Amino acid sequence: MPYVNIQVTREGVTREQKAELIAGVTALLVRVLHKNPATTHVVIDEIDLDNWGVGGLPVAEFRKRQP
Amino acid sequence: MPYVNIQVTREGVTREQKAELIAGVTALLVRVLHKNPATTHVVIDEIDLDNWGVGGLPVAEFRKRQP
Amino acid sequence: MPYVNIQVTREGVTREQKAELIAGVTALLVRVLHKNPATTHVVIDEIDLDNWGVGGLPVAEFRKRQP
Amino acid sequence: MPYVNIQVTREGVTREQKAELIAGVTALLVRVLHKNPATTHVVIDEIDLDNWGVGGLPVAEFRKRQP
Amino acid sequence: MPYVNIQVTREGVTREQKAELIAGVTALLVRVLHKNPATTHVVIDEIDLDNWGVGGLPVAEFRKRQP
Amino acid sequence: MPYVNIQVTREGVTREQKAELIAGVTALLVRVLHKNPATTHVVIDEIDLDNWGVGGLPVAEFRKRQP
Incomplete structure (x- = not known):
């Protein structure tokens, strides 16, 4: 009875990509844990860029500072 | 100090239904656990149909295939 | 396809009480949202008292200060 | 590797306030847990007022009844 | 910056199986969303059987009644 | 009415550190969002090291490979 929550930034994830994630995670749980x-x-869950932080900064700001 | 998170598909849940869920869950926790x-x-949390998967398929697709 | 997560402090919730919560929440979702x-x-989820805070204090401390 | 999820009611939280929350929580985890x-x-996560309940009531209703 | 939470019943998931889940989910997110x-x-998260309900019953009870 | 969930690896976080996290996060929400x-x-939530993955590896493995 698994429940999986996938949180990603909201950046144009398509319906097809979502279906691929759903199929892929489910297949993984079937294969590994039967x-x-x-x-x-x-x-x-798609999270607005302003609402996700990493390194103490909102994601957009964090990315700008990466080398 | 309970915290309850209810996740349902976003399919026109009304304000009245939400108030009923809130009242009902709270009453349950009062009754069972004081x-x-x-x-x-x-x-x-209301989840878009494309973002919820079951049986390896997005919900809309899954429902179509149910007998 | 609801998913409900109930978080309570770990204070001797019995197997019977858990079964009541499961039955009660499910019945509520059937009744209100069909x-x-x-x-x-x-x-x-049962949360250790040290790990739950309210009012800026761990729960045990918070309760002591309630009138 | 901490992950922190902050849930607040959706009531006009600004981009600057979100950045302050992100910076503040991260600094706290660095300071306390290195x-x-x-x-x-x-x-x-910003939650619509209708979707948050406390005291068995939706937040807006709950607030009206506070003395 | 994805975050994925996998909830399964606590039924002897091995360290190797956990590593496979971690590797598999990560590879999926790299492949589908880059x-x-x-x-x-x-x-x-491994959840005790008494703490997971489906069909209004604790999992162990639910399974017994499946044909 | 905020709710904050802090997930860290289970590595000997003390009761005092937990109280500091609770006090600090609460003060931050009071200061920034009143x-x-x-x-x-x-x-x-304290998460066993085997149950947390980053970079496609369990945390302990990931750390060993860091320069």
């Missing part, structure tokens, strides 16, 4: 896909739920 | 409602928080 | 119980998942 | 800021992630 | 693995975090 | 501390909840 889980039943029918009770495997995947929820994707 | 929690103080004043410190009981309920957060409802 | 959800299918077979795809409704409930996960209970 | 964590590496480069692997410290902060995600802010 | 994410940087160095900022991709995966957190696995 | 939140009421009495309705500000902080939950700390």
